[in-house]
Amino acid sequence: MFARRLPDPPLNPPPFEMTDPTVRQREIEREVERRRTFAIISHPDAGKTTLTEKLLLYGNAIHLAGSVKSRRAAKHAVSDWMEMEKDRGISITSSVLQFPYDECAINLLDTPGHADFSEDTYRTLAAADSAVMLLDCANGVEAQTEKLFKVCAMRNLPIFTFINKMDRYGKQPLELLEEIQNTLGMDTYPMNWPIGMGKDFQGVYDRQREEVLLFDSEGTHGQTKVKTETVDLHDDSIEAILGPRRYEELLEEIELLDIAGEPFDLEAVHAGELTPVFFGSALTNFGVQPFLESFVDMAPSPAQGQMYDVDPKREDFTGFVFKIQANMNPNHRDRVAFVRILSGKYERDMHANLVREGRELKLAYPQQFMAQERDMAEEAYAGDIVGLYDPGYFKIGDTLAAGDPVEIDDIPRFSPEHFAIVEIEDALKRKKLTKGLKQLAEEGTIQVFRQRHMGSKGAVVGAVGILQFEVLKHRLETEYGVEVSLRDLDFQYARWVEGDFDADKFDRLNYTKVLYDQDDLPIILFRNDWALDHVRGDHPELTFLPNPPGTPGLQELHGHDWGF
Numbered sequence: 206m207f208a209r210r211l212p213d214p215p216l217n218p219p220p221f222e223m224t225d226p227t228v229r230q231r232e233i234e235r236e237v238e239r240r241r242t243f244a245i246i247s248h249p250d251a252g253k254t255t256l257t258e259k260l261l262l263y264g265n266a267i268h269l270a271g272s273v274k275s276r277r278a279a280k281h282a283v284s285d286w287m288e289m290e291k292d293r294g295i296s297i298t299s300s301v302l303q304f305p306y307d308e309c310a311i312n313l314l315d316t317p318g319h320a321d322f323s324e325d326t327y328r329t330l331a332a333a334d335s336a337v338m339l340l341d342c343a344n345g346v347e348a349q350t351e352k353l354f355k356v357c358a359m360r361n362l363p364i365f366t367f368i369n370k371m372d373r374y375g376k377q378p379l380e381l382l383e384e385i386q387n388t389l390g391m392d393t394y395p396m397n398w399p400i401g402m403g404k405d406f407q408g409v410y411d412r413q414r415e416e417v418l419l420f421d422s423e424g425t426h427g428q429t430k431v432k433t434e435t436v437d438l439h440d441d442s443i444e445a446i447l448g449p450r451r452y453e454e455l456l457e458e459i460e461l462l463d464i465a466g467e468p469f470d471l472e473a474v475h476a477g478e479l480t481p482v483f484f485g486s487a488l489t490n491f492g493v494q495p496f497l498e499s500f501v502d503m504a505p506s507p508a509q510g511q512m513y514d515v516d517p518k519r520e521d522f523t524g525f526v527f528k529i530q531a532n533m534n535p536n537h538r539d540r541v542a543f544v545r546i547l548s549g550k551y552e553r554d555m556h557a558n559l560v561r562e563g564r565e566l567k568l569a570y571p572q573q574f575m576a577q578e579r580d581m582a583e584e585a586y587a588g589d590i591v592g593l594y595d596p597g598y599f600k601i602g603d604t605l606a607a608g609d610p611v612e613i614d615d616i617p618r619f620s621p622e623h624f625a626i627v628e629i630e631d632a633l634k635r636k637k638l639t640k641g642l643k644q645l646a647e648e649g650t651i652q653v654f655r656q657r658h659m660g661s662k663g664a665v666v667g668a669v670g671i672l673q674f675e676v677l678k679h680r681l682e683t684e685y686g687v688e689v690s691l692r693d694l695d696f697q698y699a700r701w702v703e704g705d706f707d708a709d710k711f712d713r714l715n716y717t718k719v720l721y722d723q724d725d726l727p728i729i730l731f732r733n734d735w736a737l738d739h740v741r742g743d744h745p746e747l748t749f750l751p752n753p754p755g756t757p758g759l760q761e762l763h764g765h766d767w768g769f
C-alpha cells in the first residue's frame with residue numbers, strides 16, 4: 206500500500222558483543238524501522254481504554270477482551286497512590302504498553318484522559334512519534350481533544366483519526382470530517398467509509414482496496430476478534446447484501462469523496478497536515494483491525510519521523526527522561542525514570558553518561574511493561590521506552606548517552622496556573638517536607654518556589670492542573686509521613702523576569718507577588734490578566750517569560766498563541 210514492506214525480524218540475533226559493526230548497524234536499522242511509538246489523544250469517555258484493549262486483542266497480546274481493567278485494578282492495589290486513582294476512577298499517571306503487530310513492535314503510550322491534567326500528559330506526547338485521535342461519533346471534537354491536538358500540532362506530529370462508537374447514532378460522517386477541518390484546521394482523508402450507523406452499522410468500505418468489509422460480532426460481545434467478510438465493491442453480490450438503497454447511497458458517497466475530497470498524500474500525513482480517518486466501534490471491534498493494519502503501514506518509524514536532533518540509527522545509545530514516577534511499591538522510595546530511546550540499543554545494566562552531570566551510570570532496568578504475561582526483552586531500540594531504576598539520579602529532560610554526548614532540546618514546559626502556600630502541621634518534620642518537595646518537583650508533579658526572606662518555611666507550590674495539589678498532599682503524607690495543608694494563593698500567572706526590578710515594590714502591590722524558583726531565579730505572580738497587562742505597560746524595560754529563561758514553553762513555541 207503506502208509504505209514499503211518491512212524486512213523480516215531477525216530469528217535469534219546473535220549477542221551484540223559477538224557481532225561485527227556492520228551487522229550491529231544493520232540490526233539497529235532493522236529494529237528501528239519496525240518501531241511504531243504513539244499515544245492516543247481523546248476526551249474522557251470517547252473509548253480510549255476500550256480501544257487500547259482491542260488493539261492488544263488484535264496484537265494477540267491478550268486473548269479475551271475485558272481483562273485490562275481488572276489487571277489494572279489488581280496492579281493499582283499495591284500502592285496507596287494508585288488506590289487514590291482507583292477511588293477516583295481515573296488514571297493520573299501515564300504508562301506504556303508494548304505489543305507486536307505484523308512485523309512491527311508497537312509502543313503505546315497511555316496519556317491520562319481525565320479533564321484536569323498535568324504537564325505529564327504533554328511530556329508523554331513529547332516521547333511519541335505519532336498520535337491517534339479518538340473521537341466519539343456523537344460528540345465530534347471535544348475540548349480536551351482539542352487541547353491535546355494543539356500540543357501534537359506544535360511538534361507536527363502525524364495524527365491518525367479513529368471515529369468511534371459507530372454502533373450508536375451520531376453525527377453524519379461528512380459532518381465529522383468538516384468539524385475536524387474547521388475546528389483543528391487539519392485536512393482529512395477518510396481511509397474507509399462507514400456503511401450504516403447505530404444498530405445498522407454493517408461494515409466499512411476500504412477506499413484503497415475498493416472492498417467492502419462486512420463485520421459480524423454475533424454473540425461475542427466484542428470479547429474476541431470480529432468475523433469479517435471481504436467483498437469487492439464491483440462484485441455482483443454486493444447490492445443484494447447491502448440492499449439496493451444502502452448500496453446506492455454508498456456509491457454516491459464514494460463518488461463524492463473521490464471528487465470533492467483531498468487526495469491522499471503520505472508526506473502530508475507525516476507532516477501532520479493531513480489526517481487519515483477511520484470509522485469503527487471499539488466496543489464491537491468493528492473496524493479495529495483495518496485501522497491497525499493501515500496504521501502500522503503508514504505511521505512513521507522513529508527513523509522516518511526524525512522528531513529529535515539525534516539520528517535514530519546512530520549506533521551509540523541515547524535517550525531522554527520524559528517522565529519520573531514514584532515506584533508502585535510504597536515500602537521503597539525508589540522511582541522509575543521513563544526513558545525514550547532516541548538511538549542505538551539499550552541492554553540491561555549497560556553504562557551511559559548522564560549528560561547534565563557528566564557522570565557514568567549503570568542503567569538498571571526495574572520494570573517491564575506488561576501487555577502480555579511474558580517478560581519484555583532485555584534489550585530495546587530507538588522508539589522504545591524503558592523504565593530505569595532511579596534512586597534520585599534523574600531529572601525530567603535529562604539526556605543519557607553512551608559514546609559521544611549529544612545535546613537535545615529541552616522538553617517544553619507549561620507555566621503553572623495554580624499556586625498554594627504549603628503549611629506544615631508538625632514543624633519537626635520540615636526536613637522531610639523539603640526532601641519530599643524537592644523529589645516531587647524533580648518528578649514534575651509540581652513546581653516549588655520560595656517566598657522572599659522565608660527560605661524553606663515559605664514554600665509555594667505551583668501546578669498546571671489543580672488535581673496535582675491533591676496528589677501532592679496525598680504523596681507527602683503517605684510517602685514522606687508529612688501532613689500539610691495547602692493555602693490557595695489567588696494568582697493566575699507566573700512570569701520569570703529578565704531585567705532589574707524593585708522586588709519590594711512588587712511585593713507591596715496587592716496584585717503581584719515575588720517568588721524565587723529552585724535555581725533562585727526571580728518570578729512574579731500576577732493576580733489576573735489586568736495585572737499582567739498593567740505591569741507590562743508600566744515596565745517596558747522588563748521581559749516577562751512564562752518559563753525559565755532558555756526553556757521553551759508550550760505557550761510560546763512557534764510564535765503561536767495556543768490559548769493555554
Ligand code: G4P
Nearest residue numbers: 249250251252253254255318369370372373486487488489
Ligand atoms: P475512556 O477510556 O476514553 O474514558 O473511555 P472508555 O473506554 O472507558 O469508554 C467509555 C464508555 O464508552 C464505556 O461505557 C465504554 O463501554 C463505552 N464505549 C467505548 N467504545 C464504545 C463503542 O465503540 N461503542 C459504544 N456503544 N460504547 C463504547 P461505560 O458504560 O461508561 O462503561 P462500561 O460499563 O461499559 O465499562
